[in-house]
Amino acid sequence: MGRKAYGKKRNWNLIFGSLILGTMALLAVVSLWYTPFDPNAMNGLWKNTAPGLPHLLGTDHFGRDVFSRVMAGSKNTLLIACSVNLASSVIGAAVGVISGYFGGWLDEILMRVNDAVLAFPSVLLALLVISIFGVGMHNLVFAFVILFIPSYARMMRGEVIRMKAMEYIGSAQAIGMGSWRILWKHVLPNARGTYLASVAIGITNAVLAESSMSYLGLGIQPPTASLGRMLAESQGYMMRAPWSALGPGLAILGIALGAGLLSEGIRVKGQGF
Amino acid sequence: MLGTNVTEEQAEAIREELGLNDPVLVRYGNWLKGIVKGDFGVSYQYDKPVAELVASRIPVSLGLVALALLFLLLISIPLGILIGSRLHSVWDTLLMGITQVFQCIPPFFMGILLTLIFGLWFRFFTPGQYCSYEDGIPEFLQCLIWPALAVAIPKVAMVVRFLRNAIAEELDKDYVRTAYAKGLSGMEVMCRHVLKNAMIPVLSVVGVVAADLVAGSLVIEQVFSLPGIGRLLISSISNRDYPVVAVLVVFIAAVVMMTNYVIEALYRAVDPRIRRGG
Numbered sequence: 001m002g003r004k005a006y007g008k009k010r011n012w013n014l015i016f017g018s019l020i021l022g023t024m025a026l027l028a029v030v031s032l033w034y035t036p037f038d039p040n041a042m043n044g045l046w047k048n049t050a051p052g053l054p055h056l057l058g059t060d061h062f063g064r065d066v067f068s069r070v071m072a073g074s075k076n077t078l079l080i081a082c083s084v085n086l087a088s089s090v091i092g093a094a095v096g097v098i099s100g101y102f103g104g105w106l107d108e109i110l111m112r113v114n115d116a117v118l119a120f121p122s123v124l125l126a127l128l129v130i131s132i133f134g135v136g137m138h139n140l141v142f143a144f145v146i147l148f149i150p151s152y153a154r155m156m157r158g159e160v161i162r163m164k165a166m167e168y169i170g171s172a173q174a175i176g177m178g179s180w181r182i183l184w185k186h187v188l189p190n191a192r193g194t195y196l197a198s199v200a201i202g203i204t205n206a207v208l209a210e211s212s213m214s215y216l217g218l219g220i221q222p223p224t225a226s227l228g229r230m231l232a233e234s235q236g237y238m239m240r241a242p243w244s245a246l247g248p249g250l251a252i253l254g255i256a257l258g259a260g261l262l263s264e265g266i267r268v269k270g271q272g273f
Numbered sequence: 274m275l276g277t278n279v280t281e282e283q284a285e286a287i288r289e290e291l292g293l294n295d296p297v298l299v300r301y302g303n304w305l306k307g308i309v310k311g312d313f314g315v316s317y318q319y320d321k322p323v324a325e326l327v328a329s330r331i332p333v334s335l336g337l338v339a340l341a342l343l344f345l346l347l348i349s350i351p352l353g354i355l356i357g358s359r360l361h362s363v364w365d366t367l368l369m370g371i372t373q374v375f376q377c378i379p380p381f382f383m384g385i386l387l388t389l390i391f392g393l394w395f396r397f398f399t400p401g402q403y404c405s406y407e408d409g410i411p412e413f414l415q416c417l418i419w420p421a422l423a424v425a426i427p428k429v430a431m432v433v434r435f436l437r438n439a440i441a442e443e444l445d446k447d448y449v450r451t452a453y454a455k456g457l458s459g460m461e462v463m464c465r466h467v468l469k470n471a472m473i474p475v476l477s478v479v480g481v482v483a484a485d486l487v488a489g490s491l492v493i494e495q496v497f498s499l500p501g502i503g504r505l506l507i508s509s510i511s512n513r514d515y516p517v518v519a520v521l522v523v524f525i526a527a528v529v530m531m532t533n534y535v536i537e538a539l540y541r542a543v544d545p546r547i548r549r550g551g
Contacts, residue, residue, distance in 0.1 A: 119533050121481075121488035124525065131510045131518045208379045212492050215381050216507050231385060235496070238385070238400075239393055246389075249382040256377035264373075 014265025017200075021258030024251065028075040037065035039072040039225045048241040058243040060234060066247040072225035074251050080137070080220075081206035081255070084144040089199050091145075092152025093191075097183060099153065100160030111157070114150040122147045122209045130218050140219050144209065148202060155198050159191040193270030200263030204256045211252045227252050304519065314516035318509070323520045326505065332406045333501035336414065337490045340421035341428075342483060349429045353436025354463060357471070360441050369437075372430035380489040384423035384496035391419065403499055420497040424489040428482045435478045439471040473544050480536030484529050491525075 031039075036056065043063035051058040057066040099110040117125070122144070129143035163169055163186075172182045213219035214228030222229060227248040234245040295303070307314060313323040356365040378386075392400040398419055404412040443449065444467060452462045491503030498504075502521060509517040 119484070120526075120529055121485045123492065124484070124488040124529065127488075127491065127506065127510075128522050128526070131506070131522060135510065204377060208377070212379055212381060215379075216492060216495055217511065218507070228381075231382060235385065238389055242389055242393075245385050249385065252382060253374070253378055256379075257374060260373065260377050 011265050011269055013261045014269060017258050017261030017263070017265050019258075020254055021262055024074055024255045024258060025078060027071045028078045031068075031071035031075045035065075035068035035071050037068045039064065039068040040223050041065075048237060048244070051243050057247040058241065060230070060241060060244040061237045066230075066244050069225045069230060070227070070247045070251045073227040073230060073248060074255065076220055076224060077207055077210055077227050077252070078255065080141055080144075080210050081203045084141055084148060084206050084210075085199050085202040088145045088148035089152045089195070089202065092149040093156045093195060095149065096153035096156025096158075097160050097187065097191075100157035101164065101179065101183060101187065107157075110153065114153055117147065117150045118154070122205060123212050126209060126213055127216075127218070130213070135218050135221070137220050137224075140210065140213055144206060148206065152198060152202070155194060156191060159194050160187055163187055163190060193266060197263045197267040197270065200259045200266060203259040204263070207252060207256045207259070308523075313520045316509075316514055316517045318512045318514040318517075323516050326517065327502070327520060327524065330501050330505050333417075333499055334490055334494070334503065336406065336417050337421055337424070337494070337499065337501060338486055340414065340417050341424040341486050341490060344421055344425040345428055345432060345479075345482065345486070348425070349432040349436060352429075352433045353475075354440060354468070356433070357437040357440025358444065358459075358463065360437075365437070368433065372433050375430035376427050376434070378427050380424050380427055381492050381496050383426055384420065384493050387419050387423050388496070400497075403497075417499070420490075420493050420499060423496070424486055424493050428485060428489070432475065432478060432482060436471065436475050439474045440467060443467045443471045469543075473540070476536065476540055476543060480533060480540075483532045483536065487525070487528060487532070 036054070041064065043059070046055065046059045046063040048061055049055055049059045049063075051066075055065050055067065057070060059065055060069070095110055099107045120128075125147045126140065126143045129146070130139060133139045133143075169182060169186060172186055177185070210219055211226075211228035211231075214226040215232045217229070217232065220226035220229060230248040231245055231252075234241065234248070238245055304314065313327070315321065316323050316326055319326060352368060356362070356368050359365055388400045391397040398416075402416060404416045406413040448466060449462060452466050457465070490501070491506065493499075494501040494503035495507060502525070505517065506521045506525075508514075509521065
């Protein structure tokens, strides 16, 4: 499609995606041992100070260091996003592979349930789950895991059905390989690229959904630092301290964008460009 | 409901009055019976019938979603056509970059950014201002413009990218060359042939996006302090006002299902192949 004929095109999506997400992840990991200030320590003398030294991103209305809080908040957000996607992608992939490979009535049932869950946007379903089970971080993670399973299941099912039509699977069956061995040796390794790309986009979705829920006060509870919660708190002080809104907002954008670019990059790479 | 200084007897009396001592199934049965008869229960926190409470807030959310959908279509279709027919041009590269970033901005942050930039710095509108729909529809809609934009923009980015790819794919097909060979202008080919075909995959995305708009609107009401369904739901969840939560959950689920149904119907109307079941 109009690409230049010479050389290999740089995969900028992959490069920028890894860089941005890597930076955010680094900040998050470092925050486990070190933050410039205690993220929850209040300081009455330094309320709403502009970015500069020693407070890189300024301070909020309690005099807490925005940069430290962004670091700690990113850690919580990434932790939730990764654990949710790890759990839901493994369960979803299993459901999808079994459903796609064996087909029949099992496939029919699993996919109808899938469709029902997929018809609702994740924030909406999370709101519904939270309104039934109550507010809290564990409930939120639980809700997201359930909500993220169907899209993985559908993606893996599509991959498996596409692969089943290919000759090498037929050949494997012809030499007498068992179903599970074929799944493990041939189907799963070939679905790796698609799987990784979906996990990356899943992280984008989880970050956006988690921050929305925390913004509404239904996710991570104070005083634990959370990017969404910080945005909600900063809203009353937007005129005097816009940095306390921009810091966490840009952090959310960074994680989501980094994971999104990475997903695009992995997808393009898998197509052999 | 009773405050903090409550005796055990008073609490027990309230529980009995509200029917909280009945078994779960009995309560569910009573609730269902009420719904069928049009009685949706009474809110704990406002002491008003739930139906009245919800009904007074529906127009706000409805207006917001409708306006957001309007913006979505008005902005994304021209942009999608613009870059879809000029692949790898400067416009394409620029817009693909911008939309990549914009689709990663959660609606509530978009709302905060709009408030900060256009409300506080440029003073195009007053943050936190709300005009009731009872005071006049034009003013009401004017107050909803910025919230609707905040919900729509991230989704516009998504739809533009999708439309671009759909149009680019259609432009490669033989019937486009035939149309040009017949002597149609570029504009005519686009409107009469390409767009019709490219809209089919886009419609399915708009279906998903429409449900997202509903979800985004629930959140954005909190950002702009609009008294709609979303704020009612969130305050009810926080205050454990279960009769309201139950009705809203059912209501929102019904709205999303209806949206899906409408999209499905549109899908059939646009694509004759699906209508004939082939």
